Amino acid sequence: MERSERPLYSAAQIHARVAELAAEISRDLRGRDLVALIVLKGALHFGSDLVRALSVPVAIDFVQARSYHGATSTGTVTMLARPTQDLRGKHVLIVEDILDTGVTARALLDFVRDQGAAEIRFCALFDKPVRRKQPVTADYAGFTVEDVFLVGYGMDIDERFRELPDVYRMS
Ligand code: IMP
Ligand code: MG
Numbered sequence: 001m002e003r004s005e006r007p008l009y010s011a012a013q014i015h016a017r018v019a020e021l022a023a024e025i026s027r028d029l030r031g032r033d034l035v036a037l038i039v040l041k042g043a044l045h046f047g048s049d050l051v052r053a054l055s056v057p058v059a060i061d062f063v064q065a066r067s068y069h070g071a072t073s074t075g076t077v078t079m080l081a082r083p084t085q086d087l088r089g090k091h092v093l094i095v096e097d098i099l100d101t102g103v104t105a106r107a108l109l110d111f112v113r114d115q116g117a118a119e120i121r122f123c124a125l126f127d128k129p130v131r132r133k134q135p136v137t138a139d140y141a142g143f144t145v146e147d148v149f150l151v152g153y154g155m156d157i158d159e160r161f162r163e164l165p166d167v168y169r170m171s
Pocket of ligand 1: 042067096097098099100101102103104105148149150151155156157
């Protein structure tokens with residue numbers, strides 16, 4: 001597999017879309033006790049850019065999840081890192097790079113609910129609805145894409161390409 005020579009989404013395109021998402025989220029969640037829960041590692045740039053574009057106060061925390069996909073449709077998700085702050089009664093915005101099969105998203109939503117959050121919203125920069133195995137929808141989605149594998153802007157293949165400012169497709 002090789003990364004495309006030209007970006008599929010440029011840093012400028014991403015920046016513009018992140019600003020739109022941030023405006024929408026700021027409008028919807030103004031006045032709430034808001035926590036942005038950034039999902040490592042893929043959402044590191046997206047999360048950082050998104051919180052800086054919000055016009056409302058926000059606390060920041062992190063989770064890291066690893067999903068194992070077996071031969072069957074579902075997978076199991078292990079939490080490698082948990083948020084350090086109490087999420088009870090908080091309005092939690094989960095910030096993910098990609099919503100793919102939905103297995104990770106489902107586990108994250110269940111985890112945050114079990115922590116006693118008052119409200120949970122799910123934000124993904126990229127959404128691949130055709131890949132879904134769990135019925136999860138994003139409250140905020142940056143770009144809807146086909147069944148393509150993306151790298152760059154935090155997203156990796158075997159830990160490569162996370163550092164790139166633009167998003168490329170692998171083929
Ligand atoms: P899911 O559990 O299948 O929804 O997996 C979601 C996770 O898989 C994302 O948070 C990414 O870390 C990873 N992932 C899914 N699609 C891609 C991709 O196209 N490029 C890089 N990582 C991906
Ligand atoms: Mg990820």
